[in-house]
Amino acid sequence: MNITDLGFRLYSRPVGCESTVGVPCRGLGSAALDPSVGYPDTMGRLVIWGAGELGGRVALLWRRGHRGEVIGVLRGAAREDDLRGAGVEPTRELPPDFIQPDDLLVLALPGSLKQRAAVMTLEVVKPPRRSILISSTAVYGSAAGRVDEDTPLGGGERAEAAVRAESDFREWAGSSGVILRFGGLHRPGRGPIGALRRNGVAHPGPPNRALPLIHYDDAAQAVFGALSIRDPEPVYLGVTPPSPTRAAFYQRACAVLGLPDPTFTEPLPHEPATFDVSRLRRDLLPTPAQPDWRAAATL
Numbered sequence: 271m272n273i274t275d276l277g278f279r280l281y282s283r284p285v286g287c288e289s290t291v292g293v294p295c296r297g298l299g300s301a302a303l304d305p306s307v308g309y310p311d312t313m314g315r316l317v318i319w320g321a322g323e324l325g326g327r328v329a330l331l332w333r334r335g336h337r338g339e340v341i342g343v344l345r346g347a348a349r350e351d352d353l354r355g356a357g358v359e360p361t362r363e364l365p366p367d368f369i370q371p372d373d374l375l376v377l378a379l380p381g382s383l384k385q386r387a388a389v390m391t392l393e394v395v396k397p398p399r400r401s402i403l404i405s406s407t408a409v410y411g412s413a414a415g416r417v418d419e420d421t422p423l424g425g426g427e428r429a430e431a432a433v434r435a436e437s438d439f440r441e442w443a444g445s446s447g448v449i450l451r452f453g454g455l456h457r458p459g460r461g462p463i464g465a466l467r468r469n470g471v472a473h474p475g476p477p478n479r480a481l482p483l484i485h486y487d488d489a490a491q492a493v494f495g496a497l498s499i500r501d502p503e504p505v506y507l508g509v510t511p512p513s514p515t516r517a518a519f520y521q522r523a524c525a526v527l528g529l530p531d532p533t534f535t536e537p538l539p540h541e542p543a544t545f546d547v548s549r550l551r552r553d554l555l556p557t558p559a560q561p562d563w564r565a566a567a568t569l
Contacts, residue, residue, distance in 0.1 A: 312337065312374075312498045314399075319343040319365050319388055320378035321353060324404065324455060327490035328376055332497075333357045341368075366395050373398040374497050377439070382406065382428070386435035393442050401443040402496050405451045407482045407509065407545075408432045414540040419451075419505045419549060440504075448496045452489050452508040453482030453545075456566035460486075463523045463567055470529065477517035477534040480542040482509040485560035495554035502553065509545040510558045523567040 316332045318325040321342030326349070329340045333356065340358045343365060344350065350360040365388075369375060375398050379385050385403065409432040410417055411424015423433050436449055454462055462481070466472055484492075489508060496502050514522075520532040547555075 312400075312500075314372055314374050315339045315341065315370070316374045316376070316497065317341045317343065317365050317369060317398075318376045318378060320376075320380070320404075321349070321358065321360070322378070322380070323457070323460065323486055324489055324493070325376060325378035326353070326358075327486060328378070328493045328497075329353070329358045330356055331490060331494045335494075337498075364391060366391050369395055369398055371396055371398055375401045376404070376493060376497070377402065378404045378493075382408070382431040382435040386431070386438055389435065389438045389442055393438075397443045397446050399446055400497060401439075401447045402493055403436065403439040403443075403447065403449045404493070405436055405449050406432050407451050407453050407507070409436065409451060410543070412479065412538065413543045414538070415543065416546055417507070417543045418546040419503070419507050445504075447504065448502045449505045450489075450492060450496060450508050451505065452492075453484045453510075453513070454566070455486050455489055456483055457486050458565070458568045461566055462519065463526070463569070466520070466523050466529070467527055467569075472516070472520045472524075472532045472534075474533075474535050475516055476536060476538045477515060478537045478542050479516050480513045480544070481516050481519050481563075482513045482543075482545055483563050483566050484508050484510050485558070485565065488555055488558045488560055491559070492550060492554040499553055503549055506550050506554060507545060507547055508550055508555075509547055510561045510563070511545050511547060512563070513542070513545060514563045515542050519563065519567060522564065526567055526569065 315338050318329050321329055321344055329342050332340050342353050342358045342360050344360050344362055353360040377385055377388055379388055408428040409423045410421055411426050411429040413421055413424055423429060439447055488510060492508050517534065524532050
């Protein structure tokens with residue numbers, strides 16, 4: 271059983287091939303979704319609350335690495351059979367009803383509001399030995415200049431929602447918690463280009479704002495690393511630089527989709543943000559499998 275069988279249309283080709291964007295790509299035989307890239311052999315039952323595109327990939331990495339049982343928490347029955355076929359036990363029971371102190375937990379629900387709601391339900395139980403919160407670079411708002419884990423958090427509705435989710439998670443998980451602030455998750459046809467295809471137009475915004483991105487494969491590898499290493503940092507910034515501007519991405523994506531040229535609001539009065547992922551590279555993702563942002567503008 272591989273990830274394609276599980277219903278995830280992975281962007282993967284044999285090692286040594288050329289991707290559709292003209293840069294070398296990696297297949298599943300290399301570091302892409304590889305459970306043996308030098309992490310310690312942490313073992314135990316893994317609970318993934320939100321076993322979708324990202325959570326499903328993490329579940330399969332854990333099973334491939336023979337690290338232990340995986341329970342995938344789902345909202346519906348659509349993926350139950352596929353998960354079982356991959357050795358993952360699906361459930362619609364909520365983790366507060368069964369989580370154990372020796373478990374490992376990944377919170378991978380879509381959106382800060384759902385993540386925060388999940389954390390609030392967990393406050394009645396003791397946190398397990400390692401918990402991972404999938405957060406977002408939205409916490410930085412319209413940051414300028416160099417951005418890393420210590421950059422002051424921004425304002426605005428999206429940023430404030432993400433900040434509240436992180437704050438509640440820290441209060442509950444304490445020193446056992448790790449926050450991964452991912453850029454826009456993508457694979458061919460899903461992510462920013464998927465929203466553009468559905469809506470027919472790009473969401474309004476300045477042309478020179480950076481658009482931080484990371485492929486689902488690389489994000490899953492980073493989560494796997496955060497579960498595995500002995501002493502992770504409390505926060506990691508999960509992006510694969512260099513990040514395009516909104517103008518660069520949406521001009522390319524509109525051309526791919528055959529849509530009119532995008533329109534933008536007024537430019538920001540400063541240079542686009544640049545994302546320093548030294549901590550991520552050092553601990554969790556030394557070599558991204560999908561480093562070229564242009565892969566996010568493919569179908």
